[in-house]
Structures are given as C-alpha cells and as structure tokens.
Amino acid sequence: MNTPVIPERGPVVCIGETMAALAPDPVAPLDDAELLRVDIAGAESNVAVYLADHGVPARWVSALGDDPFGRRVRERIAAFGVDVSGVRTDPARPTGLLIKNPGADGTRVHYYRRGSAASALTPEVLRAEAVRGAGLVHLTGITPALSPSCRALVEEALSPGRPHPVSFDVNHRPALWPAGPAAEPAAEVLLSLAGRADIVFVGLDEAQELWGGAVTDAASVRRLLPGPGTLVVKDGSRASTAFVGPQPYTVPALRVRVVEPVGAGDAFAAGFLAGLRESGDPVRALRLGHLTAASALGVAADHGPLPPPARIAELLAADGRTWSAATIGEPAPARG
Numbered sequence: 250m251n252t253p254v255i256p257e258r259g260p261v262v263c264i265g266e267t268m269a270a271l272a273p274d275p276v277a278p279l280d281d282a283e284l285l286r287v288d289i290a291g292a293e294s295n296v297a298v299y300l301a302d303h304g305v306p307a308r309w310v311s312a313l314g315d316d317p318f319g320r321r322v323r324e325r326i327a328a329f330g331v332d333v334s335g336v337r338t339d340p341a342r343p344t345g346l347l348i349k350n351p352g353a354d355g356t357r358v359h360y361y362r363r364g365s366a367a368s369a370l371t372p373e374v375l376r377a378e379a380v381r382g383a384g385l386v387h388l389t390g391i392t393p394a395l396s397p398s399c400r401a402l403v404e405e406a407l408s409p410g411r412p413h414p415v416s417f418d419v420n421h422r423p424a425l426w427p428a429g430p431a432a433e434p435a436a437e438v439l440l441s442l443a444g445r446a447d448i449v450f451v452g453l454d455e456a457q458e459l460w461g462g463a464v465t466d467a468a469s470v471r472r473l474l475p476g477p478g479t480l481v482v483k484d485g486s487r488a489s490t491a492f493v494g495p496q497p498y499t500v501p502a503l504r505v506r507v508v509e510p511v512g513a514g515d516a517f518a519a520g521f522l523a524g525l526r527e528s529g530d531p532v533r534a535l536r537l538g539h540l541t542a543a544s545a546l547g548v549a550a551d552h553g554p555l556p557p558p559a560r561i562a563e564l565l566a567a568d569g570r571t572w573s574a575a576t577i578g579e580p581a582p583a584r585g
Contacts, residue, residue: 253478253493254414254447256526259384260306260332262413264374264402265392266367267291267311267326268345268360269318279350289322290347292389292420292515294331295552299519299541301330302555305526310335310379312366314344319366329552335379339366356511360424368395372405380413385522388446389418390439394425400438407445417446417477418518421455436460444476448525450518453484467497479531481521481538483514489538491521491531500535505543506578512552516545524565536565536572543577 270290273282293309300307309331313319315338322344327333345362362368370392374380386406393400406415419439426435436459443449456464456473463473467482467490474480480492486507490499520541524534540561544553555561556577564575 250475250494251447251478255529256414256416256522257384258526259382260308261297261300261385261387261522261526262308262310262335262380262383263293263297263300263387264310264370264380264406265291265293265389266345266362266365266370266395267294267309267313267322268347268362268365269322270347270349272349273351276351278352279348285348287321289325290511291322292391292418293387294322294326295512295515295545296387296418296519296522297331298326298329298552299516299544299555300523303519303523303537303541305523306332308332308335308379308383310374310377312337312339312342312370314338314342314366315340316344318346319344332379335374335377337366339369342366342369358424362395362425365395368399370395370402371398372402374402375406383413384526385416385448386413387416387418387518387522389420390435390442391420391422391425393438393442394422394435403442407442414447415445416448416450416518416522417443418514419443419449419451419455419459420514421459440473444474446477448479448481448522449474449477450481450483450514450521452514453482456482467492467499471495471497479525481518481535483517489517489535491535493531498531498535500532500539501573503539503543503572504576505546507546512545513542516552517542533565537561540564540577 270288271285274284274286297307297309345365348359350357393403456470470482471492483489488501517538521534521538524537544555
C-alpha cells in the first residue's frame with residue numbers, strides 16, 4: 250500500500266481534454282431542439298476550476314485546436330482563475346466536441362473527439378515547464394481511452410519513482426473505450442492504473458459496473474484496490490467513504506436539489522483535494538467534497554457557484570447531527 254499523502258503546496262496540475270459542448274436550450278431531446286447552447290466540458294478542467302474557486306493554485310494542461318471552439322475553451326477556463334499557460338494550440342487537429350441529448354431516461358452524450366488535439370497528447374507533457382513544481386498531478390480514466398499516446402502519458406505519470414503524487418479519478422466512460430475481441434477491457438486497464446495512484450476516486454456504482462460481483466460495498470472496493478494510500482468511494486446521494494491506509498471515514502451526502510448530475514464527481518474530487526490540502530483531515534475533506542458537488546448538482550452546466558463562505562465554514566465545523574440535517578438549495582426528496 251502506498252503511504253497516504255497530503256497534497257503539497259505547489260499547484261495542482263490537471264491534465265486532460267476539454268471540449269466544446271452543445272446542448273439544447275431550452276432542455277429538450279435533440280430531435281425537437283431549435284437552438285443549441287455552446288458551453289465547455291472536461292473532467293480535468295472542471296477539477297481545476299473548482300480548485301481555483303477554493304483558492305487552491307490550479308493549472309490545466311492540455312491541447313486545443315486552432316479554432317473558435319479552442320479559443321472559447323481556453324478563455325473560459327482562464328476566466329475562472331486557472332493557469333492555462335501549459336495548454337498547447339495544435340495547428341492541425343481540431344478541438345474536441347460533445348453534444349448532449351436530453352431524454353426521459355437521462356441525458357445521452359455524443360462524442361466527436363477522435364483525432365482531436367488533446368488525443369495527440371504524449372508523455373512529453375509530463376516534462377513540460379507547466380508540470381514542474383506541481384504539488385499534485387490529477388488525472389482521470391478518460392485520458393487513457395483517447396489514444397495510445399494518451400494511455401502512455403497516464404502510464405508514465407503513474408510510474409514508480411514519479412516526482413509528484415498523483416490523484417486518479419476512475420471516471421469510466423464506456424463510449425470512449427474500443428470494442429471488439431482484440432480490445433483490452435477497460436475494467437483491467439482502469440484497475441491497473443488506479444492501483445498505482447496515491448489518491449483514487451471511484452463511484453460505488455461505477456466500480457460495480459466495471460468489476461462486477463467482487464464489489465458490494467466500499468470495503469470491497471478497498472480490498473480490490475489496496476494500493477492507493479487514500480481511496481475515496483462515492484455512494485451517490487447516500488455517503489462517501491475515504492480509506493486513509495486501512496482506516497475508513499464515512500460522511501453522509503447532503504440533501505441537494507438536483508438539476509443535473511453531470512460534473513458533480515469532478516466537483517467532489519476538487520473539494521476533497523482542497524480540504525485534504527488545507528487540513529489533512531479526511532472527514533473535513535469529505536465534507537468539502539460534498540459541499541462542492543452540491544454546486545454542480547444545482548445547475549445544468551458543469552460548474553455552479555459554491556455556497557457562501559460562511560455557510561461552508563458553518564457546515565465544516567458542524568456536529569454530525571447538524572451536518573446530516575443540512576440541505577443545499579431546495580431540499581431533495583427524502584431518501585429511502
């Protein structure tokens with residue numbers, strides 16, 4: 250098992266693709282939509298943005314096309330206070346694109362990112378000036394699915410003797426992984442990568458989908474992933490558990506009015522990392538993760554405003570009963 254780490258004082262460097270995102274406005278199935286709203290979407294940049302909201306120096310490293318979408322993505326992320334000096338402009342490849350298709354059973358996402366600028370990232374990124382001096386490098390399981398060179402980037406970032414601690418959000422996106430008899434199963438790849446990271450985030454339902462019957466609860470995920478010094482298992486709207494070494498710490502989720510769940514996992518990761526960096530206390534970090542996730546749950550976009558600082562401070566310091574009774578936004582329906 251890796252020794253549990255506290256993120257150091259250098260910037261958190263988040264490496265991965267951010268795309269332009271199109272979604273019907275007002276919300277409706279694409280078949281019926283007249284207008285599409287232009288936004289941006291990217292798991293790693295979401296984490297960087299929420300870290301910046303918490304006052305943590307954050308740097309996003311990636312590549313964008315030399316096109317209007319790329320310029321929009323760069324300007325939007327920089328406007329949140331994220332350092333984008335490590336983002337390269339690729340003159341030959343386009344910025345990736347996703348299109349949301351809301352429906353009665355949830356929102357489907359259509360990706361147009363094959364051959365994108367970010368899919369050409371290589372391990373050389375790790376030797377760039379923007380990564381030197383990092384207090385923590387943050388990666389997700391999306392990046393290794395984009396291309397062989399992106400897979401090599403993540404493999405090298407998690408190699409023994411790496412210069413920076415690494416956090417890894419499993420973030421399984423089935424639509425991105427190659428299919429067919431010759432394809433390496435995403436479950437095997439992601440288990441191997443997560444097992445080498447210092448801090449890992451995974452949803453319980455996600456772990457069950459990936460690794461099947463071996464996963465029944467947070468403790469079974471820990472048995473499957475004994476390597477990371479810190480493992481955070483998110484159980485939807487119920488609770489999250491952080492294993493720091495063998496010791497589990499569980500914090501119930503807040504009651505939240507949910508507009509759309511997209512981006513909430515990224516927000517949780519950012520809140521947890523910010524809380525761990527600030528206090529070293531896993532319970533406080535889990536609470537800040539839930540508070541930050543509530544910001545994303547309450548909006549249709551990937552990023553929403555944090556609760557007022559006084560409310561955050563009040564809930565971080567609250568006793569267990571007060572925390573469990575707290576709500577953010579309109580109360581959600583009672584959990585069964």
